[in-house]
Amino acid sequence: MDELDRETEVLVVGFGPVGATIANLLGLYGVRTLAIDTATEIFPQPRAIALDNEALRILQAAGLPEGAFETIAIPEVRYRSPYVGQLARLQTGGCLDGHPKLVTFYQPELESELRSRVR
Numbered sequence: 001m002d003e004l005d006r007e008t009e010v011l012v013v014g015f016g017p018v019g020a021t022i023a024n025l026l027g028l029y030g031v032r033t034l035a036i037d038t039a040t041e042i043f044p045q046p047r048a049i050a051l052d053n054e055a056l057r058i059l060q061a062a063g064l065p066e067g068a069f070e071t072i073a074i075p076e077v078r079y080r081s082p083y084v085g086q087l088a089r090l091q092t093g094g095c096l097d098g099h100p101k102l103v104t105f106y107q108p109e110l111e112s113e114l115r116s117r118v119r
Contacts, residue, residue, distance in 0.1 A: 008034040015039075017048070017107065020114035024062040027119060035118065042115070046107035050074065053099040059110075060099075063117050069110045071103035 010026055012019045015037035023035040051059075051071070060066070075093035080086050092102040 007032050010034070011036070013037075015115065016043075017111050017114060020111060020118060021059065021062045023118045024064075024114060025058075028061075028063060042108050042111045044108055048107050050102055050104050053096040053101050056099040056103070057097055059114075062114070064113060068113045069105060071100070071105045073100040074102040074104055077102070 009032045012023050012026075012033060012035040015023070015035045019035055019037070023033050026033040056071075059068075073093065075091070077088075077090045077092050078086060079088040079090075094101055
């Protein structure tokens with residue numbers, strides 16, 4: 001058993017936005033965490049494009065201050081079908097718990113911010 005094994009309390013497998021968020025949260029609580037991933041670089045294209053107020057609250061709890069990554073509020077969402085037209089229309093403007101209800105963002109920028117804060 002090497003020194004790394006004795007110091008690691010939690011192993012996080014996957015260092016994308018979820019894994020990096022968990023690693024940040026655990027670190028803030030003083031839990032010795034090791035995050036690993038087969039990819040050494042951040043994937044350069046976004047795979048997620050929106051966050052709701054709950055996700056923003058979790059990112060804030062993980063240590064990301066407001067403005068750490070660019071977001072744009074989404075005031076309205078429309079669901080359309082090629083067969084029947086508009087299926088739903090949601091008003092997503094405004095704030096809940098001090099955060100916008102829904103924002104769009106650039107995933108590689110968020111991942112970079114999260115990774116830079118993991119120690």
